[in-house]
Structure formats: structure tokens, C-alpha cells
Amino acid sequence: MSTKITEAVEVIVVGAGGTGLVLAAELALAGVPAVVLDQLPCRNPQSRAGAIQPRTTEILQLRGLLDGVLERSVDRSSLGGHFAGLPVPLDYSVWDTRYPYPVSLPQDRLEELLEDRLTELGGRILRQHRLVALQQGANGVTATVTSPDGTRSFHGRYLVACDGAHSTVRKLTGAAFPGQAGTIRSASADLVLTGDIDDSARHISGNIRTSPQGYFTLLTPLGDGLHKLIFSGPQTSQADRDAPVTIEEVRAVLHATYGTAVDVAEVRYASRFSDASRQLEHYRHGRVFFAGDSAHIHLPAGGQGLNLGVQDAFNLGWKLAAVVRDGADERLLDTYHAERHPVAARVLTLTRAQGAIMGPQRDGGLSELRDVLTDLLGLPEANRRLAGMMSGLDLRHPMPAAADHPLLGLRMPDFDLLVADCRVRFSELTRTGRGVLLDLGDAPVTDAAPWSDRLVQVRAKTDAIDAESVLVRPDGHICWAGGTGLADTLTHWFGPAAG
Ligand SMILES: Cc1cc2nc3c(=O)[nH]c(=O)nc-3n(C[C@H](O)[C@H](O)[C@H](O)COP(=O)(O)OP(=O)(O)OC[C@H]3O[C@@H](n4cnc5c(N)ncnc54)[C@H](O)[C@@H]3O)c2cc1C
Numbered sequence: 001m002s003t004k005i006t007e008a009v010e011v012i013v014v015g016a017g018g019t020g021l022v023l024a025a026e027l028a029l030a031g032v033p034a035v036v037l038d039q040l041p042c043r044n045p046q047s048r049a050g051a052i053q054p055r056t057t058e059i060l061q062l063r064g065l066l067d068g069v070l071e072r073s074v075d076r077s078s079l080g081g082h083f084a085g086l087p088v089p090l091d092y093s094v095w096d097t098r099y100p101y102p103v104s105l106p107q108d109r110l111e112e113l114l115e116d117r118l119t120e121l122g123g124r125i126l127r128q129h130r131l132v133a134l135q136q137g138a139n140g141v142t143a144t145v146t147s148p149d150g151t152r153s154f155h156g157r158y159l160v161a162c163d164g165a166h167s168t169v170r171k172l173t174g175a176a177f178p179g180q181a182g183t184i185r186s187a188s189a190d191l192v193l194t195g196d197i198d199d200s201a202r203h204i205s206g207n208i209r210t211s212p213q214g215y216f217t218l219l220t221p222l223g224d225g226l227h228k229l230i231f232s233g234p235q236t237s238q239a240d241r242d243a244p245v246t247i248e249e250v251r252a253v254l255h256a257t258y259g260t261a262v263d264v265a266e267v268r269y270a271s272r273f274s275d276a277s278r279q280l281e282h283y284r285h286g287r288v289f290f291a292g293d294s295a296h297i298h299l300p301a302g303g304q305g306l307n308l309g310v311q312d313a314f315n316l317g318w319k320l321a322a323v324v325r326d327g328a329d330e331r332l333l334d335t336y337h338a339e340r341h342p343v344a345a346r347v348l349t350l351t352r353a354q355g356a357i358m359g360p361q362r363d364g365g366l367s368e369l370r371d372v373l374t375d376l377l378g379l380p381e382a383n384r385r386l387a388g389m390m391s392g393l394d395l396r397h398p399m400p401a402a403a404d405h406p407l408l409g410l411r412m413p414d415f416d417l418l419v420a421d422c423r424v425r426f427s428e429l430t431r432t433g434r435g436v437l438l439d440l441g442d443a444p445v446t447d448a449a450p451w452s453d454r455l456v457q458v459r460a461k462t463d464a465i466d467a468e469s470v471l472v473r474p475d476g477h478i479c480w481a482g483g484t485g486l487a488d489t490l491t492h493w494f495g496p497a498a499g
Pocket residue numbers: 014015016017018019020037038039040044048049050051052107129130131132162163164165166167168169187188230273291292293294300302303304305306307308309
């Protein structure tokens with residue numbers, strides 16, 4: 001098969017999972033020519049991730065996607081967050097958010113929403129396009145794919161690897177992926193169940209069960225009679241990664257854990273995963289960036305992986321647009337690694353800790369450790385700390401080039417603002433993906449005019465923000481809060497002044 005003509009784009013995105021779709025949508029919103037390449041013929045229909053954490057909800061709402069999320073969610077009642085399934089809910093409301101609960105949204109439905117949005121924005125996904133080779137040069141990256149039309153190649157100024165835990169880009173670039181190998185294998189299966197399930201087994205979160213036979217299960221309803229069962233057990237923990245999950249294996253788990261009154265009629269989709277915990281040392285390799293599971297993998301404890309990927313993409317997308325479209329300094333792209341690498345490193349620590357605490361072992365003082373931690377979670381400050389980490393609401397990024405201020409680097413909550421006597425939510429100002437400059441004092445900021453094509457500048461009133469004016473990046477983080485240095489800050493994050 002001969003290689004077809006190379007097609008030129010600005011950014012090549014490899015992988016159309018949640019990470020790749022968010023990244024591509026941000027690029028499409030900014031009008032940056034990009035293409036998404038995915039090896040699969042259609043979206044992965046398996047539910048997999050089930051929880052959207054509060055910071056992810058906030059960023060989805062920054063682009064007006066919350067209604068779509070709630071329409072597709074399994075249950076709109078407020079769920080508590082949890083740490084390691086311990087019986088004290090994490091209280092997210094102390095973090096000044098409009099969305100203080102995880103939303104129960106199966107991953108396939110989030111991906112459907114994101115794909116619809118990408119299509120609406122004119123973005124392009126090429127399915128059955130499997131990346132097989134990669135070449136970096138001084139000016140860009142060439143990606144070679146196999147497709148139903150034969151071998152094709154694409155040239156982009158940048159390539160972003162969103163190709164998941166077994167990333168081909170990682171292998172092709174030789175990027176080291178240090179960490180811990182998996183010690184146990186578990187499985188996740190979307191099931192049609194029959195018979196009676198003890199109602200306490202189907203609560204949406206915190207229903208982790210262990211059985212004397214060594215089974216560990218978490219059962220959640222997906223709606224329309226479907227359930228997701230995450231499980232490990234004597235047979236499962238030794239299975240090969242690619243071994244099919246059988247109906248007999250699932251039945252044995254169900255009967256051992258919930259009794260024989262419940263049975264499985266159909267295993268609709270299933271896959272295996274492990275507790276391997278790894279992270280790239282560098283998220284940038286020349287003109288190639290890594291985001292989502294291609295950059296970090298861990299046990300899916302506490303519902304973090306997809307959230308991390310979506311947030312990685314949301315951090316990187318507008319920065320790529322600023323460089324490609326607005327001529328921002330290339331070094332802006334290094335802030336992606338600087339800001340996002342520590343976040344995933346912390347999640348790896350938290351998931352390993354939870355894996356240890358949630359394990360089925362009862363010896364070695366683990367029960368006592370659970371009791372101690374449960375007690376500590378009752379303390380407001382301990383609960384707040386973990387709630388901030390698990391929800392992603394405590395993130396604060398370093399903000400160079402700005403005058404010091406206590407708000408710098410923090411996320412901007414979705415406050416109500418009074419704009420020309422109308423009540424407006426902050427998230428209504430961010431739909432276009434531009435930065436937002438809020439004039440909250442008496443004198444409007446005038447020196448941002450040369451960046452007006454990249455900013456939404458609004459005179460507003462609110463008691464919630466203690467500053468005369470704030471500049472908020474497209475990803476919702478405050479990068480300037482009055483004082484000196486506005487022009488430098490604008491140049492740093494948004495590129496040089498126009499004209
Ligand atoms: C049982 C389970 C439960 C989970 N629960 C949660 C949860 O509650 N909350 C949470 O946040 N996370 C959860 N996760 C983790 C979550 O599923 C992953 O973190 C998420 O899928 C990562 O998204 P991604 O887009 O980075 O990668 P993926 O979803 O893996 O997408 C990668 C894409 O790249 C494509 N691709 C791969 N190789 C190539 C190639 N060579 N060429 C072209 N395309 C390629 C694939 O086809 C795929 O579409 C869970 C995971 C499991 C297994």
C-alpha cells in the first residue's frame with residue numbers, strides 16, 4: 001500500500017476518547033485547523049468512568065455543557081464524594097462551588113455529548129485511522145496512519161497524544177513511563193441483571209463490598225435496566241488483560257456477593273484493568289504533548305482518570321490556540337507540564353492510598369486504619385482537604401508576570417455578577433473560549449484594548465471578589481487581579497498586542 005499525500009493541519013490529535021474530544025473542541029472553538037485520528041470504527045460503547053467531579057463540571061459549564069451533562073446523567077440527586085469508600089461523605093460545598101457533588105454520568109454518554117459538540121463546532125474525527133508511525137522535524141510532526149483507504153499521513157505543527165493507557169505515541173517517541181506495575185487485575189462489566197438485588201447494593205456510590213471468598217465489588221445502576229459491576233476476585237485477579245470477561249465469571253461474583261436471588265442475563269460490554277500506577281516524566285516531547293491516560297494511569301479509585309484527562313485537555317487546548325493562532329511565545333506551552341504534571345502526581349498518590357485502604361485484606365491492621373481514617377474524616381479541616389483534592393476544586397497554578405494577589409492562580413467560581421443591572425453567571429461570559437477581564441471597580445481598565453480580539457471585557461458588580469479587576473484565563477484560572485503588570489500578563493498568556 002502506498003502512502004497518500006500528506007494533509008496539513010495545525011494540530012493532530014490522536015485518540016477520540018474524552019481527552020481528545022475536549023482538546024479538539026477547544027481547538028475548534030478557537031478556529032484552529034485540527035484533525036482527530038482514532039483507530040476505532042465508532043465510540044467505545046462501554047460505560048467505564050461513572051463520575052464527573054465538581055471541577056470537571058465547572059469547566060464543562062464554562063463552555064455551556066452542563067445541561068447536556070445533566071440530561072444524560074443517571075440520577076440528578078446530589079451524591080456525596082467519598083475517599084476509599086469510607087463511610088463519611090466528602091463535603092464539596094466548602095469549596096465555594098455551584099456544583100458541590102459528583103455527577104453520575106457514564107463515560108460513553110459524556111463522549112457522545114463531546115462528540116456532538118465537536119461536530120457542531122466543525123471539528124473533524126477520522127475513525128478507523130490507526131497511528132503507526134511518527135516523525136518529528138524542526139517545524140512539525142508527521143503522523144502516519146493506516147485507514148480503510150490505505151496508508152495516509154498528516155502533518156501538523158503539534159501533535160497531542162490522547163491515545164489512552166497503551167499509547168502508541170508513547171511507544172513511538174520512546175517516552176519513559178515510570179511507576180509501579182499492576183499487582184491485581186479487576187474487571188468492569190455493563191450487565192443486564194435479573195432477580196432481586198438487595199437495594200443497598202445499588203446505591204450510586206460507596207457501596208463497595210468485600211466477601212469472605214475474596215471478592216471485591218462495586219455495583220452501580222446505569223439506567224434502562226443496565227448495571228455496571230466493577231469486581232475483582234480469585235479468578236479475575238489472575239486473568240490476562242485481553243481475556244474475555246465471561247458470563248460464568250460474573251455470575252460467580254454476583255452469587256458470592258449478593259446471593260443467588262440475583263442473576264445475569266447478559267454481559268453487554270466488559271473489559272479488564274489493573275492497579276498499575278505510572279506517569280510520564282515530561283508531558284512534552286518537542287512538538288508532541290501527552291494528555292489523559294497516555295500521560296498517567298492509576299487504579300480507578302474515587303473516579304479521577306477521565307476527570308484528569310478532560311482537565312489536561314482544557315488546560316492545553318487554549319494554550320495551543322494562543323501559540324498557533326495569536327503568536328503567543330512558544331514557551332507558553334511549557335506551562336502545560338508545569339501546571340498539570342503535579343496534579344496527576346497527586347492523584348497517583350491518592351489512588352494508591354485508596355487501593356491500599358480498600359483492599360479486601362482484613363489483617364495487618366487495615367480495619368483499624370479504616371476506623372482511624374473514618375474518624376479523621378469527621379474533622380472539618382481533614383474533610384475539606386480531601387474534598388478539595390478529590391473534587392479538583394483546590395487547584396491553584398503559579399502565575400508569572402502578574403502583581404502578587406491572594407486570588408492569583410485560583411479558579412474563578414461560577415459566581416453571579418451584576419452586568420448592566422442584569423444577573424449574569426460568570427460561566428455565561430466564557431462560552432467563546434476567550435479570556436475574561438472583569439472590571440469590578442469604578443474606573444475601567446483601559447490598557448487591555450490591544451488584546452480586545454482575545455478578551456471579553458465586562459463591567460460588573462459582585463461582593464464575592466475582593467479585587468478592583470480580575471483577568472481570567474480561558475480555562476477559568478485567575479491570572480491577574482489588579483495592580484501592575486497587566487500588559488506583561490496579557491502578552492504572556494494571550495500573545496503580543498494587536499497592531
Ligand atoms: C472500570 C473503570 C472505571 C472508571 N471510572 C472512572 C471514574 O469514575 N471517573 C473517572 O474520571 N475515570 C474513571 N476511569 C478512568 C477513565 O475511563 C480513563 O481515565 C479515560 O478513559 C481516559 O480517557 P482518554 O481519552 O485519555 O483515553 P481513552 O478513553 O482510552 O481514549 C483513547 C482513544 O485513543 C484511541 N487510540 C489508541 N491508540 C490509537 C492509535 N494507535 N491510533 C489511533 N487511535 C488510537 C482509542 O481508540 C481511544 O478511542 C475508569 C476506568 C475504568 C476502567
